[in-house]
Amino acid sequence: MAPTTFGWLIILCPAVGTMLIALSFKRLPARSAGWIGTAAIAASFGLSIAALLALLGHTPDHREFTSTIWSYDSSVGVDAKLSILVDPLSVYMALVVSGVSMLIHLYSVTYMTLDRGFNRYFSFLNYFVFSMLLLVLAGNFVLLIVGWAFVGAASYLLISFWYRRTTATGAGIKAFVINVVGDAGLVLGTFFIFKHTHTVDFVKTFGAVDHVFAHNSPDLVAGCLLLLVGAFAKSAQVPLHTWLPDAMEGPTPVSALIHAATMVTAGVYLIARMHPLFEQATTAADVGAIGGCLTLLIAATVGLVMVDIKRVIAYSTMSQIGYMIMAVSVGAYSAGLFHLMTHAFFKALLFMAAGSVIGAMAGAQSLDRMGGFRRALPFTFGCFVIGGLALSGLPPFSGWLSKDDILAFLDHRGGGFIILGIAGYVGALLTGIYTFRMIFRAFLGEPVEEARELEHGHLHHADVPRNPMTGEEEDTDVGFPGPGHFIAERELPMKVAMSVLAVLAIVGGVLQIPGVDAGIERFLSPTFADSHLAKELPSTRADWIGLAIGALIAIGGIAVAYRVWVAAPGTATRLRERLAPVYTLLINKWYFDELIDLVVVRPSLWVGRFAQSVLERVVIGDVVTGGTTGIVRAGSAAVRRAQTGFLRYYAALMIVCLTGVALYFLISSS
Amino acid sequence: MIAITTAAHDAATHQLTGPPIDWSSLSPLVALAAGGMVLLLVGLLRSELVRERIVPALAIATFGVTIGLCIWRFDHPASIISGALRIDDLALILDMIFSVAGIATVLLSWRVAAPAESGQGEYFGLLIFSVLGMAVFVSAQNLVTLFLGIELLSVPLYILCASETRREGSLESGLKYLVIGSVGSATLAYGLALIYGATGATDFSAIASALSAGKLLGGVLGDPLLLTGLGLVIVGFAFKASVAPFHQWTPDVYEGAPTPITAFMATATKAAALGVFLRFFDVAAIGAQDKWAPMLAAIATITIIVGNVGALGQSSLKRMLGYSGVAQAGYMLGGVVVGTQLGIQATVLYLVAYLFMNIAGFAVIVAQQQVRPDGDDVAALAGLGARNPWLAWTMTISMLSLAGIPGTVGFIGKFQLIHALVDGNYTWLAIVLVVGSMISLGYYLRVIAAMWMRAAVPAPVPAAAAGGGGGEPAFPPISGGAPEGDPESSFGNGAPGSGPGSAPATPSPIATLRFAHPGVVLVSLVFAGATVFFGIFPSPLFDLASHAGHAISGIF
Numbered sequence A: 001m002a003p004t005t006f007g008w009l010i011i012l013c014p015a016v017g018t019m020l021i022a023l024s025f026k027r028l029p030a031r032s033a034g035w036i037g038t039a040a041i042a043a044s045f046g047l048s049i050a051a052l053l054a055l056l057g058h059t060p061d062h063r064e065f066t067s068t069i070w071s072y073d074s075s076v077g078v079d080a081k082l083s084i085l086v087d088p089l090s091v092y093m094a095l096v097v098s099g100v101s102m103l104i105h106l107y108s109v110t111y112m113t114l115d116r117g118f119n120r121y122f123s124f125l126n127y128f129v130f131s132m133l134l135l136v137l138a139g140n141f142v143l144l145i146v147g148w149a150f151v152g153a154a155s156y157l158l159i160s161f162w163y164r165r166t167t168a169t170g171a172g173i174k175a176f177v178i179n180v181v182g183d184a185g186l187v188l189g190t191f192f193i194f195k196h197t198h199t200v201d202f203v204k205t206f207g208a209v210d211h212v213f214a215h216n217s218p219d220l221v222a223g224c225l226l227l228l229v230g231a232f233a234k235s236a237q238v239p240l241h242t243w244l245p246d247a248m249e250g251p252t253p254v255s256a257l258i259h260a261a262t263m264v265t266a267g268v269y270l271i272a273r274m275h276p277l278f279e280q281a282t283t284a285a286d287v288g289a290i291g292g293c294l295t296l297l298i299a300a301t302v303g304l305v306m307v308d309i310k311r312v313i314a315y316s317t318m319s320q321i322g323y324m325i326m327a328v329s330v331g332a333y334s335a336g337l338f339h340l341m342t343h344a345f346f347k348a349l350l351f352m353a354a355g356s357v358i359g360a361m362a363g364a365q366s367l368d369r370m371g372g373f374r375r376a377l378p379f380t381f382g383c384f385v386i387g388g389l390a391l392s393g394l395p396p397f398s399g400w401l402s403k404d405d406i407l408a409f410l411d412h413r414g415g416g417f418i419i420l421g422i423a424g425y426v427g428a429l430l431t432g433i434y435t436f437r438m439i440f441r442a443f444l445g446e447p448v449e450e451a452r453e454l455e456h457g458h459l460h461h462a463d464v465p466r467n468p469m470t471g472e473e474e475d476t477d478v479g480f481p482g483p484g485h486f487i488a489e490r491e492l493p494m495k496v497a498m499s500v501l502a503v504l505a506i507v508g509g510v511l512q513i514p515g516v517d518a519g520i521e522r523f524l525s526p527t528f529a530d531s532h533l534a535k536e537l538p539s540t541r542a543d544w545i546g547l548a549i550g551a552l553i554a555i556g557g558i559a560v561a562y563r564v565w566v567a568a569p570g571t572a573t574r575l576r577e578r579l580a581p582v583y584t585l586l587i588n589k590w591y592f593d594e595l596i597d598l599v600v601v602r603p604s605l606w607v608g609r610f611a612q613s614v615l616e617r618v619v620i621g622d623v624v625t626g627g628t629t630g631i632v633r634a635g636s637a638a639v640r641r642a643q644t645g646f647l648r649y650y651a652a653l654m655i656v657c658l659t660g661v662a663l664y665f666l667i668s669s670s
Numbered sequence B: 001m002i003a004i005t006t007a008a009h010d011a012a013t014h015q016l017t018g019p020p021i022d023w024s025s026l027s028p029l030v031a032l033a034a035g036g037m038v039l040l041l042v043g044l045l046r047s048e049l050v051r052e053r054i055v056p057a058l059a060i061a062t063f064g065v066t067i068g069l070c071i072w073r074f075d076h077p078a079s080i081i082s083g084a085l086r087i088d089d090l091a092l093i094l095d096m097i098f099s100v101a102g103i104a105t106v107l108l109s110w111r112v113a114a115p116a117e118s119g120q121g122e123y124f125g126l127l128i129f130s131v132l133g134m135a136v137f138v139s140a141q142n143l144v145t146l147f148l149g150i151e152l153l154s155v156p157l158y159i160l161c162a163s164e165t166r167r168e169g170s171l172e173s174g175l176k177y178l179v180i181g182s183v184g185s186a187t188l189a190y191g192l193a194l195i196y197g198a199t200g201a202t203d204f205s206a207i208a209s210a211l212s213a214g215k216l217l218g219g220v221l222g223d224p225l226l227l228t229g230l231g232l233v234i235v236g237f238a239f240k241a242s243v244a245p246f247h248q249w250t251p252d253v254y255e256g257a258p259t260p261i262t263a264f265m266a267t268a269t270k271a272a273a274l275g276v277f278l279r280f281f282d283v284a285a286i287g288a289q290d291k292w293a294p295m296l297a298a299i300a301t302i303t304i305i306v307g308n309v310g311a312l313g314q315s316s317l318k319r320m321l322g323y324s325g326v327a328q329a330g331y332m333l334g335g336v337v338v339g340t341q342l343g344i345q346a347t348v349l350y351l352v353a354y355l356f357m358n359i360a361g362f363a364v365i366v367a368q369q370q371v372r373p374d375g376d377d378v379a380a381l382a383g384l385g386a387r388n389p390w391l392a393w394t395m396t397i398s399m400l401s402l403a404g405i406p407g408t409v410g411f412i413g414k415f416q417l418i419h420a421l422v423d424g425n426y427t428w429l430a431i432v433l434v435v436g437s438m439i440s441l442g443y444y445l446r447v448i449a450a451m452w453m454r455a456a457v458p459a460p461v462p463a464a465a466a467g468g469g470g471g472e473p474a475f476p477p478i479s480g481g482a483p484e485g486d487p488e489s490s491f492g493n494g495a496p497g498s499g500p501g502s503a504p505a506t507p508s509p510i511a512t513l514r515f516a517h518p519g520v521v522l523v524s525l526v527f528a529g530a531t532v533f534f535g536i537f538p539s540p541l542f543d544l545a546s547h548a549g550h551a552i553s554g555i556f
Helices: A003-023 A032-056 A088-111 A118-137 A141-159 A166-197 A202-212 A218-234 A243-249 A252-261 A263-273 A275-280 A282-303 A309-330 A333-360 A378-392 A398-413 A417-443 A449-455 A492-511 A519-524 A540-567 A571-578 A580-587 A589-642 A647-669 B002-013 B023-042 B048-073 B089-108 B113-118 B120-139 B143-161 B168-199 B204-217 B224-240 B249-256 B259-284 B286-311 B317-338 B341-371 B389-403 B409-423 B427-453 B462-466 B518-536 B539-553
Strands: A065-075 A078-086 B078-080 B085-087
Touching: A003 A032, A003 A065, A003 A078, A003 A088, A003 A118, A032 A088, A032 A118, A078 A088, A078 A118, A078 A141, A078 A202, A088 A118, A088 A252, A088 A263, A088 A333, A088 A492, A088 A519, A118 A141, A118 A252, A118 A263, A141 A166, A141 A218, A141 A243, A141 A252, A141 A263, A166 A202, A166 A218, A166 A243, A202 A275, A218 A263, A218 A275, A218 A282, A243 A252, A243 A309, A252 A263, A252 A309, A252 A333, A263 A275, A263 A309, A263 A333, A275 A282, A282 A309, A282 A417, A282 A589, A309 A333, A309 A398, A309 A417, A333 A378, A333 A398, A333 A449, A333 A492, A333 A519, A378 A398, A378 A417, A378 A492, A378 A540, A398 A417, A398 A492, A398 A540, A417 A540, A540 A571, A571 A580, A580 A589, A589 B286, A647 B168, A647 B224, A647 B286, B023 B048, B023 B078, B023 B085, B023 B120, B048 B089, B048 B120, B085 B089, B085 B120, B089 B120, B089 B259, B089 B341, B089 B518, B089 B539, B113 B120, B120 B143, B120 B259, B143 B168, B143 B224, B143 B259, B168 B204, B168 B224, B168 B249, B204 B259, B204 B286, B224 B259, B224 B286, B249 B259, B249 B317, B259 B286, B259 B317, B259 B341, B259 B539, B286 B317, B286 B427, B317 B341, B317 B409, B317 B427, B341 B389, B341 B409, B341 B518, B341 B539, B389 B409, B389 B427, B389 B518, B409 B427, B409 B518, B409 B539
Parallel strands: none
Antiparallel strands: A065 A078, B078 B085
């Protein structure tokens, strides 16, 4: 079969899954919705592998396939079609998305078992995977925008999954609104580009870019900056990042899937896909690189002080995506996408392990209440450490090879990019610190009550379920988290999913080892064949120097964390007191929420209130609508009053009107 | 003047010979006249079978034959009987509209009190004569034939309105129509006389040439005699087409008349009046267009506003459709005002559309009246969607089409009218039309909402209705039996058993049935189906309309 056939089937499987679950949710027995969902994604994954093999069957120069099954509109210069583009990049993304999704579906089958919204959860989750696969396989801007908006909707549905938690619905709305800002950016950016290229098709657009746009032409830069707005909103980059920490209100597997491994990397995919545009609009590319760099630093610093275990990982996600955005903006495409894949492995693993810890804590998420789970949760501890080491970039874990690949590329490009590279190393140091702060606080030290109970075989259950954010008492009915809590040690599906990811987090790096093998780079090179930046790879020696520096910095970070939280407990408190202003800044997340509130939310609210109280109520409601209906009503009353039913009045009125008509003609004659 | 004198001269010098008659072209009219007379005679037979079955069947057959003959004569325009009548495509299309309305009326009259009370032969015979009058009216090519036509169409209608002889409302309706109609006819006759006086001609073509000659010399056009005549003719026609401010008889007469006759008047009479507007103003008086067009446009505006505004807040469906008909006449007048090919075509198209959608609506009212005594009330429609979805759907289609919602023939018609108005530099009138349509949604949608969104209310017992709905005292006839908004208070008077012993042998058919008669439901379904069908595939109607338009352009 042609690779595009596989492409269509990859999209079709989760679509069928979500429909099947959604339409028959009332009749599905027990856990079958979960297994249907998992099977659908597994089929997608299998088909992605088939697509990969089909691509490899062609010579590298001929690995780009498009397929159109329907044309929405091909008139007045618009060529909107239902078409997909199957090339190494889209197949690579489909593999990562469907592979990680499959494992997280498997994990969820157990994790969500007792939730009253079990079937709804899996239909949403399948819908998300469908949207994400549509996004990465789209062959034109229109379908990309559709997939882009769909993943935003799926994200909203899953963040607000526990819809009777006010914190969850609030977080969902926040995520949706910020993502819509990104959607608008994407649509407008598309327009700027379409205006000159007169096509929305990817292949035709990229072919036309060099003839149509001059280097850094204003319209192209504007278009690319607007695309960046879309990418930044979806990938939670400063200043459109504030929704991601709040998105942790969703179920933990959702955080693992959508808000760590897949959806938030859509921005990285977008920039990589649009690389011919960004290479022509270097100003926009620089903005992207600086934005990514700022994000990686800001998020890493906030990650140092957060106490909610999921939020620490969320800020870590932002920070790591900052690396990727920076990478693809400066031309390190294969390095950035390589990091995207390894990050998907170890970050999903970290979230799953965190989910297991939260299960052991009966839903509590604060690091302040955790401690000493090392013996109670040996498997989880192992997975968490593997994920943490990969995240920190310690050899030989996958994160080490991928992250330092990016930084080596930056150093290689020289000039101002060296500053970005140094910032990246600072971020790496911070990464080591916050990651192991989390591990040391949750797993080492004196076991808390829950850990001690678990060592004796009792899984702690809270008497009253509480919202981990506000401490409010909650129900366990539909719309709230279910009553059950699960730990990986006891549930096979969770264990399997985490084991696979743990192995991948360790060995995933072998795909690209400088001087040994460059699998990712070689596989993706047909997509980036037209890029001049992608060919400027650093030498193997420079690569290894970078890797060595990265390894040292990671060890340094972990050492600092060990010194502060294990060797000399109390250091953290002293530091907090001594650096009070810095701590205040960080614990308030650099005041971004307040800034956005001041600059955007309050003026919008004021305009909205004005529109409601003055425009809507007075102008529209009273003057326009009220006035019109009043006139019509008065007219109706007048007509009916004239309709007396008396014949003499009718005749009289007729004569009067007749006289009027005759008079008109007489006057007009003179 | 010259034409008349030569004709008189011919008649005087030669032996008394009639003008040559082209019988084939005249055949539709002949068929109607013959059918009407046969019906009158057959109706005299005492057999119940004959009166109940054969007479209506013969009436349908007459209309059927007429339609057949119209199709046969299609595309053979001819001026016959010394140019008194012109049988062209416009006339033939209008004749077909009248005949289709006639057939629908016959079917709707099944088991209604009126034919039984006034005699089957008379009732259906008069119906056919009225159609004959309309056919003469719209074919007329000179002033005398025109007047003959209007009288021939009006007099049977006066009687038909009063044909439910034992119901006060019906009698009142007939009398009101007669008195006000006389005023209208007198006005028209006076106007025709003045035009004859000014131009010295009765033939339309001679009037037209006198006007165009007058245009060059600046003579006749400034003549107060002619202009007053034109004004009076406008009033006379406006009365027949129930155009405001000469519409006031319409709601009262529509409400009082037997519902099938109301449906007939609403569609056929309106088509006849609008057809004559086209014939007279766009052929005979086209030379004076800059004189009468502003007046007619002003009247159209008043009509659209008054009709739509008046229909709001009516509780009687027939009154509401009466006002709605007033507004629709205003829309169609727009096609006359512009005086272009496009205007003529749009008006004819709208007349056909109006026939379909209005008959569908009236058929539902007839069906409602068969099953409950307060069937004319909007409130009585509540719950019809659950009770009888077929009828509810046809009513919904009818209302949506009258409002001009896309997917129905009403939209196509309104679209063409707006097109014609904008094309003819009367954009402001098109805006008035659209605003009127917006207001009209207020009462059309109310009907739909009542059918689908409200729970059914039980039908009141006839005795309670006879006591006067809503506490209103029963008005005596003539002096205002139908105050606005009052439910048909006199309905109970026609209830079974209230009549004297001289009642016809058949039991009074107004007795409420369990189910509406299938024939009535069929009519409503067929016409609603046509409304939707031509709303989606309008090209046959466009063909018809362009034929009608070319019929008139041949004369220019």
